[in-house]
Amino acid sequence: xxxxxxxxxxxxxxxxxxxxxxxxxxxxxxxxxxxxxxxxxxxxxxxxxxxxxxxxxxxxxxxxxxxxxxxxxxxxxxxxxxxxxxxxxxxxxxxxxxxxxxxxxxxxxxxxxxxxxxxxxxxxxxxxxxxxxxxxxxxxxxxxxxxxxxxxxxxxxxxxxxxxxxxxxxxxxxxxxxxxxxxxxxxxxxxxxxxxxxxxxxxxxxxxxxxx
Amino acid sequence: xxxxxxxxxxxxxxxxxxxxxxxxxxxxxxxxxxxxxxxxxxxxxxxxxxxxxxxxxxxxxxxxxxxxxxxxxxxxxxxxxxxxxxxxxxxxxxxxxxxxxxxxxxxxxxxxxxxxxxxxxxxxxxxxxxxxxxxxxxxxxxxxxxxxxxxxxxxxxxxxxxxxxxxxxxxxxxxxxxxxx
Numbered sequence: 001x002x003x004x005x006x007x008x009x010x011x012x013x014x015x016x017x018x019x020x021x022x023x024x025x026x027x028x029x030x031x032x033x034x035x036x037x038x039x040x041x042x043x044x045x046x047x048x049x050x051x052x053x054x055x056x057x058x059x060x061x062x063x064x065x066x067x068x069x070x071x072x073x074x075x076x077x078x079x080x081x082x083x084x085x086x087x088x089x090x091x092x093x094x095x096x097x098x099x100x101x102x103x104x105x106x107x108x109x110x111x112x113x114x115x116x117x118x119x120x121x122x123x124x125x126x127x128x129x130x131x132x133x134x135x136x137x138x139x140x141x142x143x144x145x146x147x148x149x150x151x152x153x154x155x156x157x158x159x160x161x162x163x164x165x166x167x168x169x170x171x172x173x174x175x176x177x178x179x180x181x182x183x184x185x186x187x188x189x190x191x192x193x194x195x196x197x198x199x200x201x202x203x204x205x206x207x208x209x210x211x212x
Numbered sequence: 213x214x215x216x217x218x219x220x221x222x223x224x225x226x227x228x229x230x231x232x233x234x235x236x237x238x239x240x241x242x243x244x245x246x247x248x249x250x251x252x253x254x255x256x257x258x259x260x261x262x263x264x265x266x267x268x269x270x271x272x273x274x275x276x277x278x279x280x281x282x283x284x285x286x287x288x289x290x291x292x293x294x295x296x297x298x299x300x301x302x303x304x305x306x307x308x309x310x311x312x313x314x315x316x317x318x319x320x321x322x323x324x325x326x327x328x329x330x331x332x333x334x335x336x337x338x339x340x341x342x343x344x345x346x347x348x349x350x351x352x353x354x355x356x357x358x359x360x361x362x363x364x365x366x367x368x369x370x371x372x373x374x375x376x377x378x379x380x381x382x383x384x385x386x387x388x389x390x391x392x393x
Contacts, residue, residue, distance in 0.1 A: 004240075006267055007243065010268070014227060084276065
């Protein structure tokens with residue numbers, strides 16, 4: 001086809017784009033992914049047995065705040081990863097905030113007089129925590145990839161890593177409702193490891209599955 | 213700031229509201245830059261395909277343009293992605309600069325048209341038979357064997373003729389080619 005004809009066809013088929021269309025598509029898809037993660041968590045792992053009492057505990061809120069902050073800040077990056085030419089430097093700096101929060105909290109708890117350092121770091125589920133965060137994150141990762149392909153990611157490994165970071169944060173958030181750990185050092189180590197594993201998986205898959 | 217930013221952005225914003233006229237102007241304008249951009253990096257057939265693929269990508273992904281961001285950077289991001297995609301398909305390793313929207317908007321195919329005009333002026337100085345040989349082999353990429361078969365000359369005669377013609381043109385340019393500029 002001649003390029004001029006192509007231009008004619010494309011402009012003949014032009015339809016207006018609704019403002020905020022991309023944002024709505026992103027949010028809607030991600031919500032579906034997180035519902036998938038919740039189904040995996042409830043179906044395969046189950047809600048923590050002390051759920052009603054735990055919702056009032058400091059440990060529960062520590063986890064929820066950390067993982068939700070990771071997911072929200074990663075979402076800003078995700079939105080930019082799908083837009084060619086968008087600057088990702090500033091929103092990437094924001095990722096330091098949740099990390100700083102959990103690391104400071106961990107240091108405070110570890111340096112308290114008489115603290116059981118080993119117990120605070122290892123809890124009782126350190127073996128399974130990171131793999132289960134990754135497992136819980138998978139439905140959200142799939143949904144995030146699906147929606148990112150419909151935008152226009154131009155750096156695929158980077159976009160995949162960001163999708164993984166978001167899915168890791170969201171997956172860890174959902175996993176928090178199963179896991180009974182609440183010590184900041186444990187969360188800083190094992191939850192972060194699970195989130196990083198999801199990020200690495202996203203980076204590996206990006207160049208194969210984000211092409212458009 | 214890229215010189216065309218304001219004009220292209222206006223067209224794009226109008227196009228996002230459904231203005232087909234502005235959209236056509238935008239795509240035609242971009243095509244000139246894209247053609248030159250790909251022509252300098254791909255061979256002729258692949259270059260025009262890449263232009264069309266990029267236009268289609270611009271069309272199908274137009275919702276991803278955020279009006280708060282520079283439009284030229286958005287287009288360059290897509291053009292660069294399609295170039296890398298093309299390299300990847302041909303198994304070529306390549307690094308393509310990330311923040312060089314000027315690479316795309318600093319050129320358009322008008323400059324190439326000027327270069328072509330200069331070449332044809334120069335070729336006009338050759339006798340017609342030689343001019344055909346040079347044009348076939350050096351510009352159109354016809355193989356020496358094909359030209360030899362068509363003209364009835366031996367392959368080495370074709371090579372020698374083209375070589376001498378180019379040499380004489382080179383001397384021409386050195387001596388006084390500047391006079392007719």
